[in-house]
Structure formats: structure tokens, C-alpha cells
Amino acid sequence: MTTHVSDRGRTGTVSSGWLVFAGVIMLFSGIMTMLGGISAIAEDDVFLATRNYVFEFDLTGWGWIHLILGILIAVTGAALFKGATWARVVGVALAGLSMITNFMWLPYQPWWALLLIAIDALIIWGLCVAPKPLLD
Numbered sequence: 001m002t003t004h005v006s007d008r009g010r011t012g013t014v015s016s017g018w019l020v021f022a023g024v025i026m027l028f029s030g031i032m033t034m035l036g037g038i039s040a041i042a043e044d045d046v047f048l049a050t051r052n053y054v055f056e057f058d059l060t061g062w063g064w065i066h067l068i069l070g071i072l073i074a075v076t077g078a079a080l081f082k083g084a085t086w087a088r089v090v091g092v093a094l095a096g097l098s099m100i101t102n103f104m105w106l107p108y109q110p111w112w113a114l115l116l117i118a119i120d121a122l123i124i125w126g127l128c129v130a131p132k133p134l135l136d
Contacts, residue, residue, distance in 0.1 A: 019080055019088075022126030026077025026091060029119050030070045033098065036112065037067030062105065069098055088127050095123040 040063030079087035099120045102113040
């Protein structure tokens with residue numbers, strides 16, 4: 001006998017623990033990615049300058065990529081709290097894109113990039129293991 005748990009309560013809010021977990025982690029990841037992007041746009045001195053790396057881009061270019069991606073991740077994380085079903089699919093796609101971006105960001109901020117890759121893996125896991133919504 002199987003029991004189905006709804007992702008949305010009667011008020012339209014999220015009631016699944018996994019979706020709340022993924023939403024909170026997405027908000028955190030989005031904000032941290034935005035802050036990293038702003039630091040890169042400002043060409044802060046906290047970044048390591050490397051040469052002859054395959055994914056070599058201008059630091060300002062990387063900053064804009066991270067700023068835009070961070071905004072998208074944070075907005076999608078907030079949409080999870082509203083119970084938007086599209087946010088699960090978009091969240092998995094954005095977290096996967098963020099993993100690739102942070103992998104290419106490794107020469108500039110190695111430990112921070114590895115931490116965000118792990119956080120993105122948690123986001124994907126949380127979104128995939130959450131129970132599917134029941135049709136009302």
C-alpha cells in the first residue's frame with residue numbers, strides 16, 4: 001500500500017520538507033553566487049589570476065555570468081515556496097548549469113567553487129527526492 005504526499009497544502013504553500021530544504025539552499029546558493037559575481041565585476045583582489053587555463057574568460061565576464069545565474073537561482077528558489085511546479089524542473093536545470101559554471105570557476109576561487117558544486121548537488125537531490133504533487 002503506497003501513500004502519496006502532496007507538495008502543496010490547501011493554501012498553496014509548500015508542505016514537503018525536501019522542497020523547503022531545496023528552496024532554502026537555492027536561496028542561499030543564489031545569493032552567494034550573486035555576491036561572487038558582484039565581486040568579480042568590481043574586479044576585487046580576492047580572485048586568483050591564472051594563465052593558460054582552458055576556460056579562460058575575463059573576470060568581469062565571469063562576474064556577469066555569476067550575477068545573472070545567481071538571480072535566476074534565487075528567484076527559482078523563492079518560487080518553490082509558492083508551490084510552483086515548474087520551479088522543480090527549472091531548479092534542477094539551473095543547479096546543473098551552476099555546477100558546470102562553478103567547475104569552470106575553479107581556477108579563480110577553488111574552495112568556494114567546490115563548496116558551491118556540493119551545494120548544487122544537494123539542490124538537485126532535494127528537488128528529485130521530493131514527493132510528486134497530487135492533482136487536486
